[in-house]
Amino acid sequence: MSEIISTGLTSLLGIKTPLIVPPMAGVSGELILNSNFRMISTGYQPAEVLISELSLARSLLEIQSPTGKLPIGVGFLGWLLDKMPFDEAKSLLNAASSANVQALWFSFGSDLGKWVQYVREHFPTENSLIFVQVNSVEEAIHAVENLKADVVVAQGIESGGHGSGHAPPLSELLQGILAQSYNSSHQPVFLAAGGLANGADIASQLTLGAAGAVMGTRFLLTPESKYTDAQREALIVARSEDTVRTMAFDHARGTIDWPEGIDGRGLRNDTVLDFERGESINVIQSRFKEGTRTQDRKRFLVWAGTGVGSMNRVMPAKDVVKELHEECQQQLAVDSKKLDL
Structure with a gap:
């Protein structure tokens, strides 16, 4: 990989490529080692599981000191923290603090300020950067003006996994956020998330004013992710129009407590069709469980x-980062030449 693509994100995190792999529950694996800058998702797991994952990360990254800076982030679901007994929520946050992670990512909560405040009051302020994911201009203004986030992640409607079903397209969302925040006294780093597939996509977001991109789906197609071979094959053969926003999979898994308006984008299949035609939840869950077991x-x-x-092959994560970096550089060079004409 050639020289650093210099942006506010690369400067903030000390990385070469303006790229983040977001928190994705159940798929981290050795992505921690090879994916530029990686977020671990806490999901529904207790503090003990997070502590174990952070210990594994420290081992994979060969950080000898138990208190040395751990150059990864940890993602928290605000609404899930809200539902927990306060001591359990604190245990999760404290686990991340004790591991000296570089960043904390907060999303999907009506009172994220409560948890951001807890972090700032109880963690050394120089330790962990605050990332806040947003799905609207209004949420972004709150993240900038009230939460004083270090990084604001604009997640468009195109994004895989959970997000707001009412979010605008990424380019519209990002431009609206940047326009509103231009005169703010607090200037965080802004990242773009949603439907991004290659280095040219990253370059286009940088051109629009983002300091970096967030890419999840591309990194599911790596041997380091915990996705199965069958899941990766499904991604390889999928078309963009095969994705759908739905709560079908949350009903199938029994994870339906997401805030109003939040759903997930995944590949349409018979689980989704059963849900859409009103099949009983018991039947959907039974078929889903068996299909997961048999990798159907x-x-x-x-x-x-x-x-x-636009994704058609499995590659090691470090090679994905290298390819994305080089594609981004090439596109930025092309764009620069066009401006010079």
């Missing part, structure tokens, strides 16, 4: 953004 593409869950149609 017609039944199991594969989260995917709209960029999936």
Whole structure:
């Protein structure tokens, strides 16, 4: 990989490529080692599981000191923290603090300020950067003006996994956020997320004013992710129009407590069709469970953004980062030449 693509994100995190792999529950694996800058998702797991994953990350990254800076982030679901007994929520946050992670990512909560405040009051302020994911201009203004986020992640409707079903397209969302925040006294780093597939996509977001991109689906197509071979094959053959926003998979898994308006984008299959035609939840759950056990593409869950149609092979994560970096550089050079004409 050649020289650093210099942006506010690369400067903030000390990385070469303006790229983040977001928190994705159940798929981290050795992506921690090879994916530029990686977020671990806490999901529904207790503090003990997070502590174990952070210990594994420290081992994989060969950080000898138990208190040395751990150059990864941890993602928290605000609404899930809200539902927990306060001591359990604090245990999760404290686990991340004790591991000295570089960043904390907050999303999907009506009172994220409560948890951001807890972090700032109880963690050394120089330790962890605050990332806040947003799905609207209004949420972004709150993240900038009230939460004083270090990084604001604009997640468009194209994004795979969970997000707001009412979010605008990424380019519209990002431009609206940047326009509103231009005169703010607090200037965070802004990232773009949703439907991004290659280095040219990253370059286009940088051109629009983002400091970097967030890409999840592309990194599911790596041997380091915990996706199965069958799930990766489903991604390889999928077209962009095969993705759908739905709560079908949450009903199938019994994870339906997401805030109003939040759903997930994944590959449409028979689980989705059963849900849409009103099949009983018991039947959907039974078929989903069996399909997951047998790795039946017609039944199991594969989260995917709209960029999936441009992804056609499995590559090691470090090679994906290298390819994305080089594609981004090439596109930026092309754009620069056009401006000079």
